[in-house]
Amino acid sequence: MVNLTLIIALPLLMAFTMPIFKMLNSKLPKFIALLTTAFNLIVLSSNFTEIMAAPLILELGGWQAPFAINLYVGPLALVAAFLINGSAFILSIYNLSQDYQFDDKFYLLFLMITAGASGMVMTGDLFNLFVFIEITSIAAYSLTTFAGGSSYEASFKYLIIGGVGSVFLLLGIGFTYSAVGSLNLAEIAASAGLINPLLLQITALLFLIGIGIEAELFPLNFWVPDIYTEAPTAVSGIMSGAVSAAGIYALARIFFTLFPAQQFFNYLLVIGVITLIMGELIAYQQENIKRMLAYSSLAQMGLIVTVISLGTEAAVKAGLFQLINHSILKVLLFISAGVLISAAGSKKIKDLAGLGTKKPTAAFGFTIAAMGILGVPFLNGFISKFMIISSSLNADQFLITFLILAAALIEIAYYLKVVQKLYFEDLEIEVKNTAVITVPVILLTLLIIGLGVYPQLIAEPLEKAAAEILNNSRYIMTVLGGI
Amino acid sequence: MLTKYIFVPAAAAFAAYILNKKNKKAGATITALVSAYLLLSLALIYGSWELNQSFNLSLMGYQLEFLMALTPLSWLFAVLTSAISLLIAVFSIDSQADFKFSSVFNLNFLLVIGSIMGVLFARDFLTLFIFWELMTWTSFYLISSGKKKMAGRAAYRYLILSAAAAYSFLMAVIFIFQQTGSFAFEPAAEFLLNNSAPQSILLLLAISLPFWVKAGIFPLHVWVKDAHGNAPKEFSPFLSGMLLKVGFYGLIVVFHQLSFFKIIENTIAYRGLPLLSYLFALLGAVTIITGTILAIRQEDMKKLIAYSSISQMGYIIIGIAIATPLGFSGSMLHLMNHLIFKSTIFLALAAVIYRTGTTKMYEVGGLIFRMPLTFAAYLTAIIALAGIPPTNGFISKWVIYQALIEKGYLFLALAAFFGSIASFMYVFKPLSTVFLGQLKPQHQEIKEVPLLMKIPMLILIGVIVLFGVFPGIQMNIISQISGDLGIETVNYSLYSIQGAFGAWNSLYIFNVFAAGFVIALLVFGLAKKSKLVGLLDTYSSGEYVTDAESYHYAYQYYRPFDRLFDNLAAKSLTGFYETLTANLLKSGESFRRIFAAGRVQNYALYSVLLFVILAAVGWII
Amino acid sequence: MLNFLEEWSFFGGSILLIFIGLYGVLSRKNMIKILISLGLMDTGVNLLLVALGYVEAANAPIINSVNPSNAAAFVDPIPQALVLTSIVIGTAVLALGLALVMKIYDKYSTLNISEIRGLKW
């Protein structure tokens, strides 16, 4: 149906013309952003049935698949793209009620970060993946600075780490290219077996570090708390909802297709668990609510990486479901937290006391999302937690299951602290008026409860996605089918 | 149709929430109506044990089926829940007049009832878990809607503890699901039976953990005091009456239906009782002792009664753990009786709090003159709690003693005796400080509680005396249950129970007691009429007494006794849990200080370091 | 055949550049020096990429009057295309970094990175 490259091309076009829209009328950029993300969602859903049948190869520039850049959109990529554009759509609704200083540049960058993330998810070419990672990172560097104050410092730190990461990535790409001779993922995967094991190991580690920064793994993710705290709410929302999902996808794509050796999955497992535990423990300490959410999303990423690197089909499915839930819940959390902060005028949790009565929608949104994450039955978190535990027990990893549960317990602890402060403490501060976020909160709550009560909705795409990512030979066949 | 027991309260809950916004009384009336409806329909389906229902759902590739069935045990608990919620709802129609969160209260209260029904009728672990979580969450919101900061902290600790236990339950249950392919109890029981003993014991312990927490047994009883002390005054009776009991429902299911006792049959035994269940009984004994000692020290009446609930729970767990027919029926009797008299006490105290607004005992006094009915309710309830003959409390304690002596468990009996005698002390303390003694000036114009609050108290007094004289009523349903669970029944008649060393004829004793009372009355009547004198006109051995305030002995009632246990009470268990979590989380803090110290060069250094380490690891392997 | 020096001058040289750049990023105090070493690292990698594509005694992949047909030996064009893109990315990041440094300088009035510890938590 509609060609999927439009998902990247159209936002690009809109971004380039944003300054002109700004000149026409100052309110226009907001609506352009909303319309583009909505259009992307429509394009994605129109291709849904087709991709469910068989993955779609889109050759860019009309060249035969493996020899030039091609987009490979399988069920997994589709799910991830839905996630990214979905959260971008919700956040752009939220943005309608926000106004930024350079709003044309903001929406330009906002569109580009979504297009970059969708590009990361859909590309079938290694260097193209690098370019899209760079697009997302640079968009993120500049977007964080919109909040002024110490956000410059956070963005500078992220820039340094991003720079080091891109060097690693470039080295990795150079090595793979000179060893295999092509940049297409399928071709590399086809001849990955022949690469000398030592070289394979070094290249895999280069990629691990390069993409690990994007997928927020343990030693590489110290930029996450600074960026999510200092950036404006919409940016932290899109970062935690969409960009981290794209990072996880890229990591999974690289390690499941190119370097499927068990040794790397053990590394990922260990790193994932450390990220999980570290994230939860530090999140408990935080007084700043956004920093707490940052560490919590960091920990959730660790959880997803741990579960996916278990390698069984059930585990990958559980990980993906958790990824989807996490994005939905985090976007809602960030939006409500944003409103609560602007209402209380400070990011400290203790100043948010008693806001439940004054800001019902935001407080309600925060509570629903918190309960979703904590796995209350009839909400989406419960089912993904259930699947995670059963899949990790299935792979008889008792210690890992125990750690996951312990981490979930700590998580309950600090989310509850905030929920209690919101509802069951009396209000001391006078409440500033803030943006009205009823639409995004309602949309997301419906999604959460819908997925919780009837998860069959996305069972089929998840199944196909898990199957597709796991056996890379099918990936190679589809891309190199011709030759 | 068992699901109606879950969906009717749930639907009514939202209706109650909306209606209550308009007028304060609507919510409570709806709760009352719903529980009355539940009670009625339960009564109708008594006996039809084959009633069951199941619907399955293929979810994300897992074939799950949700089974619901009615068993005598679950029928009894369901009746108790709906009865006690009916009484509380009637009571809270008026008592919620000044309660800010009353609409949230009614919403959650109905949801709790619905989820308890769900837990009781569940025949498979998944439904049990779902409704168990729902129960925990809704009761969390209920508790935290009590007194401001304190309720929040109490509810918080309650939820963390039950969440940790629920996760261990989930882990064990999913492990069984992997082995047997289904969540239902029967296949799980049979799998556990022919599985290796230590592993299935471990699994069953993990499954029973949430039930231990909810039942408030010794190591896990920390949440009970604060939860009761700070919960809204209408919810405490339900919390200590019913919520603690649901934990026992779970334990009975684990011990009998999941054949826990059959599994540990062959393990080493102490005096004919497998060591593990003796350990549980010992835990019960320790619960009794700690509960009583801490109860005596309390100054807040609700906390005192909360600790008394903990110690009474000890009796029930002893009864269940020694697994003799006498023991089991004794604990079931005590479970029902405790529900009745504990909710009467809490309702009476709620009435007092409703009128005086304070829960501290030394701030009130002499209320008998103003609130005689509440005093009567409280008196009958504490007579039952202390286990004094004509009331039902004595019967259940007597049966448990028979069970203990029959098997010769000395230490358990010692704890049980200590518990019951010491209960005189902590039961008498609120009686004397709150109701008797000097009436405070500011409480002069207190009136008795409105009619709607009197009715539940009257009904409960009637029930205490009724079961006191005719325990047979309770025994038929208990024998039905023990038959269903495969324990021989104790023979009984309408008014007497056959213990190990002799029958207990409650009607006979009631008559004798009445006779003795009549003779005493005669002696009293014959003597000269006495002149009524005010309270202040007492022999004060020379001191000049002016205000009632200083003349009322209420503060630290048992100071001498408490001095014996001061050091023990100081290092309370909650302290232990607090320090445990505190330094666990401090490790998080030091973790952050080492790594995330805000220096970007360190961050970049760590990424290169990770590369080098992983390369080295790869190179070594 | 290329002697040792010729062979290793490119690979060795670029790795050395990367090493110096990385060490510069990790150890320098002054933020601008960090940015410069970041740029250094970028050029090192780009040099390595192009070096990987070099074919001995082959000429630039342009068909013009000098070597009219594609029969002649050409150097691998793809790394050069990649390098073309990654240089521009490098400069873009550097430029943004510089702008950020200027802004941080306004705020903290110091270029020493270890003093900018605002975001400790």
Add this chain to the structure above:
Amino acid sequence: MKFRNLIALVITAAFALIILQAFTITPAAGEITLNEFGKADINNRTAQLYLNKSVNTDNKKVIYQESKNLESGSANIVTSVVANYRSFDTLGEITVLFLAAAGIGVVLNLENSKKKKFAADDSSLILNTGIKLLFPLLLLAGTYIFVYGHLSPGGGFQGGAVIATAFLLKMLSDNKFEIKEISITLVESTAGISFVGLGLYGLVTRGSFLENFMATGTVGQLFSAGIIPLIYIAIAFKVGAELTNIVKNLIEA
């Protein structure tokens, strides 16, 4: 803080050694490893196809001034890779620069802060006259580079950079030289739109994004590489405008 630098040194040295080790691997039988310097084998790899321009058609010969209507038609093969085979990368590349420019615009948020002029009023005479002379020449050289991008080494990026240096020198020399913000953004946007427009047009007509829809003519001719020259013109304008914008912002911050 000597100690910290020492650790950093040790770790970076280890890192460099590991990378070096990758080059010194002696491949066992059948294994492929990094090629030695100068031994990059191109045959039966994608590079070979690009050289023979035989990705879709199996063309063997590419003769200067003779072979006609090849699939990419540009003499400079690197340009054919950059603008034709992997033109999606270049599009991504352009957006990176565009984002950087936008980012810098935001970071230095010039609207409200007063603009600083870089050049002193009486900058030295030699500088002024020299730049006055050089400015047009540089512009000419720049245009030559990107117009002949597909024939001779060079291309959109290099041409744009030269143009930007011309403007930089102009700004350095006399401070009365003033580029209005609007004009830069206009140039940027139109160039960007034309690039993406070309791609979309290719999508509409030929069915895939950025496909070459013009005739490719004979190798070596000026009008010989289909849409590549058009792409390069757009790139040149965009890069030129962006770099000048970045430099302008940095000067005026």
Add this chain to the structure above:
Amino acid sequence: MIDLIYKIGHFLLITVFATALGLLFMGIARKIIARIQKRYGPPVYQPYLDVLKLFGKDAITHGFIFDFGAVMALGGVIATLFFIPLGSWQLYSMEGTVLLVIYLLAVASLGMAMGTVGSGNPQASIGISRALTQMLGYELPFLVILFSLIFRYQTSSIWGLMQAQAGSFLNWNLFAYPMMALVAFVVLIGMMGKKPFDAMIAPSEIGSGPVVESGGKYLGMLLLQKSITIIIELALYVNLFLGGADNIFSFSFKMLIVWILATMFGSLFPRFRIEDGVKFFWKWPLGIAILQALYIII
């Protein structure tokens, strides 16, 4: 029906006999203490005179609960009398009476406690709180002894326990388990509130504790109640440890001996502080009782 009237008549007879005997014992006790303190002391029948005088005087009351407490105390005690076999008179052969008796005594003390605290006098409340604490002290060892006895003879009815000690006096429990009898004796003193353990009615400290407010007929009723409790406790001790008796006279004789021993024992020791009393009870008597019980069980 006739049997019912016979039972009530018998019941009244026993109550009167018990009160008379109890008052007599109180008189004898006073006499003995006086003799020990080298003075003559009031005549043996003095308590009878006191009771008659008290019932003659008019008294003051503090409201309903004050009267209800007094009546409940006396009623409870009389009801307990019903279950104790005095010599050959056995009104109730039902099993399980031992535990029942302990709890019925509790009814009586609770009634009295409620009444006195109802009077509003702080000294009364302090007295009651001391009484309850002390009760906890002595009840525990006593219950352990009962536990071992019931377990040993596999019956919980006093009549059954008495039968078990029939035959020669050698197999009385006094000789079968001398340590247990000694502990029971100490507990008996505590139960009756005799000298070393009478902190609850300490005249010097809290103005004779609970009874401070009751004058006239209330004091009379308390005296009656006191006397019946003495008889009950002595009868219990005799039944359990001295093998009871087949006729009433030997039974009351045995009770007298125990009573005299107890009063003599009592008048030697100064008063325990409340928590020391409890600590004492839980140190020695409880220890010995537990050893004894373990001996019996194993």
